Each structure stands twice: as structure tokens, then as C-alpha cells.
Amino acid sequence: MSVRIGLIGVGMIGQDHIRRLTQVLFGASVVAVTDVDADRSKSVAEGVRGCRALGSGQEVIRADDVEAVVVTSWGETHEEYVLAAIEAGKPVFCEKPLATTQDACLRIVDAEVAGGRQLVQVGFMRRYDAAYRAVKAVVDDGAIGAPLLMHCAHRNPSVPPQFTSDMIINDAAIHEIDLVRWMFGEEIAATQVLKPRRNSKSALDDPVVVLLEMASGALVDVELSVNIGYGYDIRGEVVGESGTVALAETGDARVKREGLRSHRVAVDWRERFSRAYDVELQEWLDALSAGTSTGPSSWDGYAAAAASDACLEALRTGGRTTVSLRERPDFYMKAQ
């Protein structure tokens, strides 16, 4: 079975997902696209067999031949489209963040629960990355004892001019916020955000260090730098009671020379996580064909947004901010 997809927002990741859905994966065709930039969506549609450009996201969602929706527009616009897809009864894969605040995420959770069917998957793709999966397998196996700490770094070479300081939290750190909930299988209890010396090459509060206190007491520190220049560099190391496990960079060539060790650094997120995006969307398509859902849910989108809201509050106050979640509906209790 091939799923006919309508995609909203043909920017960087939208075009990358169209390539993936039409040239890499099995079981999908992209039949309609849209963008606020009509020329851009028209030229993208022209490059995809059987695809047309429509005037708005709502038109894409309503189109009779669109069976499932992919939302790859900016975060602020996600809520409107995800709610419309739920109302239309169509499965929707929404790039992260599900929405930029927990209130918006809860409106999605409520609409989905009221509809009685799980239709939403959030693009928390780190869960599909081979290196993160290998780290989680070691943690789950108990090989390093109970996890006590995790050190993460999330470094972007640069971000577009419209990227704000808040987005360092609710668009970038949201990846680590989701992955530590998944890695440790528990919720985040409190957050704190520290602002070290500012990067003079950046107009933002950049870098920041986000501290995430897990329900068990395990502590996660995340360095976020969004104008680091040298490349896209993602690090993670879990410290357990009796050992550590770290992400290994994929496909790197380690060079030892003149007393130094070096290896190539990915140029951006497309190169670093290319295979994870493939696995993520293929598993989504397979689940659609099987009439099930397996990936990060609206509840995961909401829990991540609640923690990122707490981080933003902690950033403003300089203090420790607790995270409280609504009781999790049974609806979202499936195994992942």
C-alpha cells in the first residue's frame, strides 16, 4: 500500500523529507505541497511526479487524495495544522516541536483523545539514530549500573536570522529534552538554565547550559551553542554507577598526527542524522499501513514542551523551575 501524502512547508527539512519519501523509502507518494512562498511550493511540486502545489495548509489537509499529512513549516504554525489534521481524521507527522508551548500541545492532546484515535507522531528523530539506540541499549542492559548523569552538547554552526534566543530552548534543546525522557524512561522533574560568557559572534543568548533534573534524581547537562561556526556537533555521554557510555560519531575517520587526534565533523543535521530520518519516516509509513502508531506521541510533544517552558522560565528567573505534568491519559500508555 502506498500512502498519499500532503506536505506543508517546503523549506529545508520539508524538501529533504520529500526527497526521502519519494526517492529513499517505500510506501509513500507526495501528492500535494504548500508553502507561504507560493513560488517555492510550485517549483518543488514541479520536481515531484504526480504532485501539485496548493494555496494553503488547510487546502492540503482537506484534499480528498491526501491520506496523511507531514508538517514541516515553522514551529509556531504547527498547532493549527495538527489540529486540522486531527479534525479531518488524517494521520499527521509533525516536525518537532509539536507546538512551541505546553498549552498549545495540550489542545492537541485533548483533540486527539476526544477523537479516540492516535493520529499524531512528532519528529523526535534522535530516538531513531543508531548511536543513541546503542547508548540506550547499554543503559537498559544495566551494563554501567544505574545512570547518574548525562552530558550532552548540541552545537550548530549557525542559525537563520529569524532564530530567537527562546528557540535555542524550544526548537533546539527540545531534542535533548525528548531524548533524555526516552533514554531514561522517566519524566523531567525540574530545570535550570545557565548563561556562560556570550559568544561575541552571536546576537543571541548563546551558548546556554540547560540542566534537567530527572524524576530519579539523575542530572543531565546540555550545552547549546547555535553559532559555533566549525560544524554540527552532537555529543552525549551517560555516566552510570560503574561505567560510562558515549555516542560515537558515525562514519568518522579518526586521525592521529603530531600529538593530536582528529576526526571529521558533520557539516549539518542532514548529514549527521540522515539515516535516522530515513528510519523514522519508514517506521511511520509502516505503522500507517498497519493501522497503528509507534513513534513519539502528542503526549511526548506535550511533556517536552512542558520541560522547555520550564527552561524558559528558569532562564528568565535564574532559578530552579519545577516541571509538573497533567496525569497521563491511558490513551498514551502504549509501549514504544
Ligand code: NAP
Ligand atoms: P525552513 O527552511 O524555514 O522551512 C520552513 C518552511 O515553511 C519555509 O519555506 C517557510 O516559508 C514555510 N512556512 C512558514 N510558515 C508557513 C505556513 N503557515 N504555512 C506553510 N508554510 C509555511 O525551516 P526548517 O529548518 O525546514 O524547519 C521547519 C521545521 O522543522 C521546524 O519546526 C524545525 O524545528 C523542524 N526541523 C527539525 C529538524 C529535526 O532534526 N527533526 C531539523 C530541522 C528542522 P518562509 O521561508 O517564506 O517563511
